[in-house]
Amino acid sequence: MCTYHVVAKVVEPKIVTLREAEAELKVATKEKNAAEDRMAVVQSKLDEMQAQFDAAMAEKQRLEEDAANTQKKMDAANALISALAGEEVRWTQQSKEFDDMIQRLTGDCALASAFVSYLGPFNKEFRELLLTRDFYGHCQTLKIPVTKDLKVASFLVEDSEVGEWNLQGLPTDELSVQNGIMVTRATRYPVLVDPQGQGRVWLMNREEANSLKVTQLIDKMFRNHLEDCLSFGKPMLIENIEEELDPVLDPVLERRFQRKGKGFILQLADKEVDFAETFKLFCTTRLPNPHYTPEMSAKVTIVDFTVTMEGLEDQLLGKLILKEKHELEEQRQSLIEEVQNYKKKIKQLEDDLLFRLSNSQGNLLDDAELIDVLAVTKQTSQDVSEKLANASETNMKITEACEEYRPVAHRATLLYFLIAEFSVVNCMYQTSLSQFNELYLLAIDNSDKATMPSKRIANIIEHMTYAIYLYIQRGLFERHKVLFALMLTNKVLLSAGTVRGEDVDVFLKGGGALDINSVRRKPKEWIPDAVWLNIVALSNMDAFRDVADSVFRNDGLWRQWYDQEAPEMAKVPDYEERLTKFERMCVVKAFREDRTLVAAADYIADGLGSRFVEAVPLNMSSTWEESHPKCPLICLLSPGADPTKLIEELAKRKKMKVLGVSMGQGQEIIARRYMATATVEGQWVLLQNTHLGLGYLTEVEQYLVKADELHEDFRLWITAEPHPQFPIGLLQMGIKITNEAPVGMKAGLRNSYTWVTQDMLDAVARVEWRELLYIMCF
Secondary structure, eight states: OHHHHHHHHHHHHHHHHHHHHHHHHHHHHHHHHHHHHHHHHHHHHHHHHHHHHHHHHHHHHHHHHHHHHHHHHHHHHHHHHHHTTTTHHHHHHHHHHHHHHHHHHHHHHHHHHHHHHHOTTSOHHHHHHIIIIIIHHHHHHTTOOOOTTOOHHHHHSOHHHHHHHHHTTOOSSHHHHHHHHHHHHOSSOEEEEOTTSHHHHHHHHHSGGGTOEEEOTTOTTHHHHHHHHHHHTOEEEEOSOOSOOOGGGHHHHTTOEEEETTEEEEEETTEEEEEOTTOEEEEEEOOSSOOOOHHHHHHSEEEEOOOOHHHHHHHHHHHHHHHHSHHHHHHHHHHHHHHHHHHHHHHHHHHHHHHHHHHOOSOGGGOHHHHHHHHHHHHHHHHHHHHHHHHHHHHHHHHHHHHTTHHHHHHHHHHHHHHHHGGGTOTTOOOOHHHHHHHHHHHHHHSOOOSSHHHHHHHHHHHHHHHHHHHHHTTSOHHHHHHHHHHHHHHHHHHHTSSOHHHHHHHHHTTTTOOTTSSOOOSOTTSOHHHHHHHHHHTTSGGGTTHHHHHHHTHHHHHHHHTOSSGGGSOOTTTGGGOOHHHHHHHHHHHOGGGHHHHHHHHHHHHTOGGGTSOOOOOHHHHHHHOOTTSOEEEEOBTTBOTHHHHHHHHHHHTOOEEEEEOSTTTHHHHHHHHHHHHHHTOEEEEEOGGGOHHHHHHHHHHHHHOSOOOTTOEEEEEEOOOTTSOHHHHHHSEEEOOOOOSSHHHHHHHHHTTOOHHHHTSSOSHHHHHHHHHHHO
């Protein structure tokens, strides 16, 4: 008990304290639970507010991003609007034009296709006639919508591509551009009628990067070249073809390709050859007017590449400026290249922009790359446009400075086309454009210098006209020399406006197209029918409107004049005081055609100068000096004229050995041996009567063209009678010579005096010796 008391005394207070603590704990716990309840309410409110805050922040972020995107789109839209600001009007207009163009597309394509397919063989005038009259008219008849006066060149090719062609050597005139289109767009392989070789030069420059192979049908390796080009897809140029092609080319021309595996093959005669689609075939001919069979014409696209007056005049002007003001011509050529590059760049930018616009997916404003490209394109386009404007202004100034010299180029163009046309008089009168260019540049160098441009131009024209006339007339037969001078005078005076084209037509044609039964009755029987028809035709000239009435009124005077031995020297009834030299020549031709060339001499002397009617003796020495190893000297034979003696005498003076052979059957072996020896040792070769061995001359031409090095003293002399099968290339690369006896006493004396030298006069001291020489010449 005592122990209990001791323990209880100690434990009881603790129990009381425990109960008090428990009571306090209950109170604290109750307060805690109440606080926790209040905190839970607050926490829920806090969570709700946090959620609202997070939602508000997310919305804020979204709005900020939306605002940024909207700003970005606004900037892109502003950039797009700014970049396309200058295009809206143009594109709107083009869109309307495009809608209209689509309506006429069928007819335009038909016209363009017909143009490329059928008009290649014709000249510019006939092409325009067929295009505007027949093709357009037929579309109208069939009620096919078609563009009136369609510019085929603009329809089929871009200016940038044409500019590239020009840089490659294609002349800038419209006909040449059309030819370029036919060569590059036609499905059939082209045959270029290219007497001047300009199409050949363009093709060689154009295809040079593609490893163009140049060959000929007579080349021993022709078949191998063809197979290689077909297999490896290389372009091939067959030059100097005649009027027929090798039948081995028929499968190629007719495109008889067969698929084999992944590629194509072609049955070439007895052999299968792989065919690559990149293969191209071009053919050129030097014949000015070839006659191809309908079968061949159906297999190829024949293109007339004959040079035009406009194109040649621009080329000759460029050569002259390069001589006279080379810095201007160099600047002009540099400017042309620069402008071409600008145009090409603009075209590339426009094509790239249209491609991106057409292939853009979704909203344009979302395509940042497109916007950037558009901005760059716009800026570049503006820069290029400014440069083009500056270049155009500079080009205009250069052109104005160059135009001052155009009369020289115009005169040279007249000369060349006269020379080219004169080949119809005789097949041997062939002169290449490259040969003419050499004469042209030489004449510029040799003409008198002058400080005043006008004087310099006059000097060049005067010297060039006579120098080229001398060069050409040296290779003309006597009966054609006055005729050539007459045609030259007509062209020069016609160009100058001194005579009218209608009057020249009357002079040339006379009354040949008239019928004696359909014209006014002749007044007197002494007048031959042909003469009366000429008189009626002559009345179409303004100066001779009443010539028929004059013949009727003054029958006696006209008959007396008609019966004169030299009517060109007598007074013309009723017209003497008012006649020009040209009109006098027309009257003489109308009444006395046999005296026309005599009257023409006065007209030529008055129009060009007396030296154009004076006979010029042949100087073999100066002719030899003009030649070079690759330039043969071709002597045209006529009855009673043999240049062999002159050649041998010249060789003796020059201390040269002449290896001569008269051509005929079996003589080619000797000629080949002589050529091989002479080209190495520097001797002369004389091939006589080559019209009897024309086959060998083609071989000679190829030998001279392909020879890398010839001895500088080597010369090739050829004598031949005119023959239509004489190689044109040999004629065009050589110097033609005739040595007929001159016509008339004055010409004979002048010719005789050429062989009388001072050494010959001093050979004998006696006076009688000189008198004897004079008598022999006379």
